[in-house]
Amino acid sequence: MSNTKLKGSGGFIIADITEEEAKKADLGVGELFIAPVGKIDEAKISKYYCKVCDCEFDQSPKLSIENPNEALGQEMILKEIGQYLCNKCNSKVGEYREFEKL
Numbered sequence: 111m112s113n114t115k116l117k118g119s120g121g122f123i124i125a126d127i128t129e130e131e132a133k134k135a136d137l138g139v140g141e142l143f144i145a146p147v148g149k150i151d152e153a154k155i156s157k158y159y160c161k162v163c164d165c166e167f168d169q170s171p172k173l174s175i176e177n178p179n180e181a182l183g184q185e186m187i188l189k190e191i192g193q194y195l196c197n198k199c200n201s202k203v204g205e206y207r208e209f210e211k212l
């Protein structure tokens with residue numbers, strides 16, 4: 111599924127994703143979202159839109175990954191926080207969080 115629009119809190123990205131990823135991204139509200147998909151390879155992102163800049167860029171946003179490995183209780187660990195950041199203003203276009211159950 112090429113040129114798929116995925117929404118984030120601060121804009122959207124246009125990416126080439128698999129059908130499986132598209133299913134995850136679909137929260138049943140007629141739009142697809144970055145957060146439930148998890149990490150998308152920067153090479154598969156052709157464009158993004160930043161709300162702060164109010165501008166579209168023909169490139170991937172920067173992907174910043176943290177691994178807090180933070181225990182959240184109930185045997186859940188916050189494994190990874192990935193943020194897609196605007197190359198121009200550094201604001202967050204979207205993010206995902208990966209959890210692991212012990």
Ligand SMILES: [Zn+2]
Pocket residue numbers: 160161162163164196197198199200201
């Ligand atoms: Zn920006």
